[in-house]
Amino acid sequence: xxxxxxxxxxxxxxxxxxxxxxxxxxxxxxxxxxxxxxxxxxxxxxxxxxxxxxxxxxxxxxxxxxxxxxxxxxxxxxxxxxxxxxxxxxxxxxxxxxxxxxxxxxxxxxxxxxxxxxxxxxxxxxxxxx
Amino acid sequence: xxxxxxxxxxxxxxxxxxxxxxxxxxxxxxxxxxxxxxxxxxxxxxxxxxxxxxxxxxxxxxxxxxxxxxxxxxxxxxxxxxxxxxxxxxxxxxx
Amino acid sequence: xxxxxxxxxxxxxxxxxxxxxxxxxxxxxxxxxxxxxxxxxxxxxxxxxxxxxxxxxxxxxxxxxxxxxxxxxxxxxxxxxxxxxxxxxxxxxxxxxxxxx
Numbered sequence: 001x002x003x004x005x006x007x008x009x010x011x012x013x014x015x016x017x018x019x020x021x022x023x024x025x026x027x028x029x030x031x032x033x034x035x036x037x038x039x040x041x042x043x044x045x046x047x048x049x050x051x052x053x054x055x056x057x058x059x060x061x062x063x064x065x066x067x068x069x070x071x072x073x074x075x076x077x078x079x080x081x082x083x084x085x086x087x088x089x090x091x092x093x094x095x096x097x098x099x100x101x102x103x104x105x106x107x108x109x110x111x112x113x114x115x116x117x118x119x120x121x122x123x124x125x126x127x128x129x130x
Numbered sequence: 131x132x133x134x135x136x137x138x139x140x141x142x143x144x145x146x147x148x149x150x151x152x153x154x155x156x157x158x159x160x161x162x163x164x165x166x167x168x169x170x171x172x173x174x175x176x177x178x179x180x181x182x183x184x185x186x187x188x189x190x191x192x193x194x195x196x197x198x199x200x201x202x203x204x205x206x207x208x209x210x211x212x213x214x215x216x217x218x219x220x221x222x223x224x225x
Numbered sequence: 226x227x228x229x230x231x232x233x234x235x236x237x238x239x240x241x242x243x244x245x246x247x248x249x250x251x252x253x254x255x256x257x258x259x260x261x262x263x264x265x266x267x268x269x270x271x272x273x274x275x276x277x278x279x280x281x282x283x284x285x286x287x288x289x290x291x292x293x294x295x296x297x298x299x300x301x302x303x304x305x306x307x308x309x310x311x312x313x314x315x316x317x318x319x320x321x322x323x324x325x326x
Contacts, residue, residue: 002316004312004315007223009325015257016231016256016257016258016288017231017257017325020231020256020257020288023287023308024308024311024312026308027308027309027311027312028312030309031309031312031313031316033312033316112131112134113134113138115131115134116134116135116138116140117138119135119140119220119221120138120140123316123319124315124316124319124320124321125221125223125320125321126229126315126321126323127223127224127323127325128323129231129323129325130231130257130325147246188242209242209245209246210245210246212245212246213246213247213248213249213251214248216226216246216248216320216322217226217248217251217320219320220319220320221320222320222321222322222323224322224323224324224325
């Protein structure tokens with residue numbers, strides 16, 4: 001059994017990167033390996049935007065990641081500096097909306113140290129993007 | 131990412147290929163486009179003990195650049211030497 | 226090691242530039258839009274075919290299917306894998322390098 005770490009650089013719906021990463025993560029689990037962590041960087045942090053609402057007849061990538069985290073106990077980390085740069089951390093100040101309701105369930109916010117640690121601890125680190 | 135990895139005592143190599151080689155071109159004036167000057171970051175690589183900075187000879191040549199046009203001393207690698215360098219790493223990240 | 230390529234080559238020169246950075250015995254997996262590079266009628270099929278003497282080339286089956294590319298249309302040297310095969314390639318051939326555009 002190997003430990004896989006994934007880095008997701010692209011936003012959902014902007015290309016195929018997020019979808020491919022999700023399918024790869026699912027396959028890793030199916031094959032009996034471990035997903036050590038998924039680190040969302042650059043535009044990848046948009047995968048954690050809990051209030052994103054695609055039309056009902058389209059896939060909901062954010063919800064898929066959330067389910068993966070909650071059902072399979074996968075560590076989903078969004079980069080704090082990438083999120084701050086893109087306004088995700090300011091939400092409570094702008095709209096009066098608490099941060100927890102902006103970030104989808106199953107994601108947590110942390111720094112690049114988590115990415116380095118994933119690279120050290122995991123047997124493989126794969127980068128997904130567009 | 132390079133600096134963070136180095137701050138965690140990881141042995142880091144930095145490889146510049148294709149348009150990436152432009153990031154080391156000297157004489158840039160990023161402030162003209164209100165852009166952040168990344169040169170101090172490159173100059174701090176030495177401080178972080180990142181001694182392996184590579185640039186691909188062909189990428190430089192395709193862009194009319196020579197090592198003297200760069201603001202940092204780099205080790206030159208030919209295109210066929212990239213594969214072996216990558217193969218030595220445990221983690222590879224493209225930016 | 227395993228190389229992931231998610232973009233179609235834009236001509237023989239571009240293909241060679243990419244392929245020349247791979248070492249003997251490396252694995253190359255085309256994913257996303259990159260899978261169109263595995264087609265036998267592509268303008269750089271010769272370059273890719275030549276490279277298969279040094280490296281082993283794969284294409285992600287679901288990404289071929291979604292684009293309507295049949296196995297018959299691929300270079301005979303290209304093997305197809307599903308996501309399980311993708312995981313297996315990554316497991317057996319570390320490190321993994323993503324070449325994305």
